[in-house]
Amino acid sequence: MAPAYDHLTVEAKWQAYWEQSGTFHVQEDSTKPKYYCLEMFPYPSGRIHMGHVRVYAIGDVVARYKTMRGFNVLHPMGWDAFGLPAENAAIEKGIHPSAWTQENVAYMKGQLQRMGLSYDWDRQVNTSQPDYYRWNQWIFLKMVERGLAYRKYSAVNWCPSCETVLANEQVLAQEGQEGGICWRCDSVVIQKALEQWFFRITDYAQELLEGCDQLTSWPARVLAVQRHWIGRSEGVEVDFPLTDSCLDLHAIRIFTTRPDTIHGATFMSLAPESPLVEQLIAGRPQAAAVREFVARVCRLDKATRTGADQEKEGVFTGAFAVNPFTQDRIPIWVANFVLYEYGTGAIMAVPAHDQRDFEFAKKYDLPIRLVIQDPEGRLLPDALEGAYEEQVQAGVLVNSGKFSGLSVADAKSAIGEYVETQGWGQRTINFRLRDWGISRQRYWGTPIPMLYCDHCGIVPVPEGDLPVVLPDDVPFTGKGGSPLKESLSFSKATCPTCGGMARRETDTMDTFVDSSWYFLRYCSPQDTAHPVNPQAAQHWMAVDLYVGGIEHAVLHLLYARFFTKVLRDLGLTTADEPFIFLLTQGMVTKETYWCDEHRWVLPAETKKHDGQRVCVHCGKTIVTGRTEKMSKSKKNVASPEDLCDRYGADTARLFSLFAAPPEKDLEWSDTGVEGCSRFLNRVWRLVQDLLPVVRGEQVSPNSKESSLLTQLQRATHQTIQKVTTDLERGGQFNTAIAALMEFVNELYKLWKDHPADTLTIFERAGWQSAVETLLLLLAPFAPHVAEELWETLGKQPSIGQQRWPEFDLALLATAEWTIPLQVNGKLRSKILVPTGSTKEEIIASAQADPKLAEWLQGKTPHKIIYVEQKLVNFVC
């Protein structure tokens, strides 16, 4: 009696085997082509969820497949271990963030091992360990040396009660009030200028933008978002002289992408934050009103402040400038929609050709001057209902002095050039991309390795003193402020330059820094001289496949690109781009159950009543059918652990790959999981049942059915072809698995139609090859079952070390071709012709087909379309 499939025993057995044999341990092997397969490392939040199962299953299939294809595969895993939840746990439960994190890492590592993932755990990195974050500090110092890290004042959302900086997401909107409140304490959030550390990512803006063109294997939408985020604009900076100088200020410089409209500039607007405002209004009667306005606008949190639905508002400064092109005296305003950080923080306002300026001009009754006329000349300056800005391609300049009559495109370059020759300014390029502020007033992050000395100013920690280690004597009160400030042992230091007293920087780095280069660390995780060993990077970089969530489309993926270029310029890697193929997988969703009384409920809290699903608590009708991202609050989570207990990791992996293509959302279905479990059981039984035949124990007498062998071979090689091309084509795992299912169905059919005792020895060779091939093809998807059955066949482990089967085109050929016959493009009949029939033979057989003849009765085809081996179409 063949043993039943017991997933718990089988999976434990092979996981232990892989670990003991070091199956997934990898070293640089220059005799093979390399393949670097990477999935985004997790934050150790406590336990893994279905989203993790899905990403890691995808990566694991590819890593195992590439190994079987003979590649030297790097497939590492680690922990993005710094971050706020650890600190919150410390505040709420009194556990030290380090202990909390380590516990989670240990637990989650066990969970990942239960998934049977082929990681080289010897390369594990943990960003919260000094041997990792010291390199964050090292890179930071190098960036300081190169001017890529610097300190500046910047406006932040600040909660005065918690004494902390808040991210935009932590500022909550409040009914009936402008501005937001703190998510934790409900205090009104204010804007505060803080001195913080920045990375000069803008130095790489152009290269990051151009690099997008090289990333041909990234999803279009990720590239679109990145390009937009970088946001390159070509334009002109122009000085508008003041009519009377204010203090040392003689002119205001603006940036515009529409120099062609400059004759239509009838006023100017400054950003409220601009220091020029104070210079302009000093001593003027308008000063008080302007200051009041500026204060009101600057109080708003960032999100409200820059929201597009914010009404346009402003105030007149009392000062005037001169439009250098028209010599008109134009008023200078302060406007809430002008951004201080973009361009020069000042704009020329052209109400006729910019919708924002138009609304502003209407509201404050400022002049509107038409300088672009549409091709038909229909625009009347006094009757404009909105700015004429859309049809820039076709417009022609009017009221623009010697530039009148030019097209918009010609005027742009002519006026830009004129500005330069007159010395009024120059053509320039602006990016939306801002420098990356990395200071965080947190404990659980990388300490910024800088010192403040009363004598010497800002002094870097000498490289030899790294790492600057996080101290343990820090109280977690949740009161706010930077926790490191409370540690005396930490903040007191000696100045390396003068030997005097110095104060340590108590801010830590944004955790995005940690994840910006971890993929390089995996190349040489033990290296003690550099963040990454250049030879190791030379061997492994770039990452061939990177799998992760679309939510990282900008920040992480842009920062990682930036860091790769910085580390390249430091001579540590030669890679320009970190990730060649990017696969962004969709969310895992599940159906929800909503009761108006009890909100989200579990399926078990509902019952069927008169054909309606109702709540067991209150009897109200349950709203079903809505699928949402799995979350505890919506009570629609499925637990990977339960799944491994009930069905096994192989089934969990298989379902998460089969139910949807990787980039789409995956709707979890318990019955769908059962379907995958059934499939693995079918494979199990098939191998067990065929075992005597495959081993040759059961010798059957003489059957001449050699067509059976052909059939088996064809099915086998078709499946190899399908699975291989699906995997090569960027991971169509769902259809690859479907092909395996079809293959198993086919094998069962052949098996039932041809019971064992009729098989010849010759045919057995076919069965053996078919069964072995099935297991080899299944191995990347369901590795435990594949290993076990491979052993059952009497083979040596590990199946993952075997060569991937090759398909033979000759064996794919069928004895006959089925040729569909069409009349006027409609399918009317099908004929069977011998393989290799010529066009003439096929058409002749077609014309002999009685069904076709009926359709052609009384008609003479005036054209016969023949598509080789595909179809024949008779056109009448």
Place this chain on the structure above:
RNA sequence: GCCGGAGUGGCGGAACAGGCAGACGCAAGGGACUUAAAAUCCCUCGGCUCUAACGGGCUGUGCCGGUUCAAGUCCGGCCUCCGGCACCA
């Protein structure tokens, strides 16, 4: 508003590069085995329609039009849904 993406059975989804629409799986229905259940195996399964039956016919991939011998696929114009960005001068 701008930028992406998607609309195919009851459902998740197939269809390489214009060539047999609906692979594979789920659900549903019917049957076999069984004392029974589970498990397993077999059959049916887009809609309308003709036939006693075998087997046919028409129609069908969001909508309208076009190209083509042939369109889920290509082109033009819409509609709907989802996601992202959102005053960047």
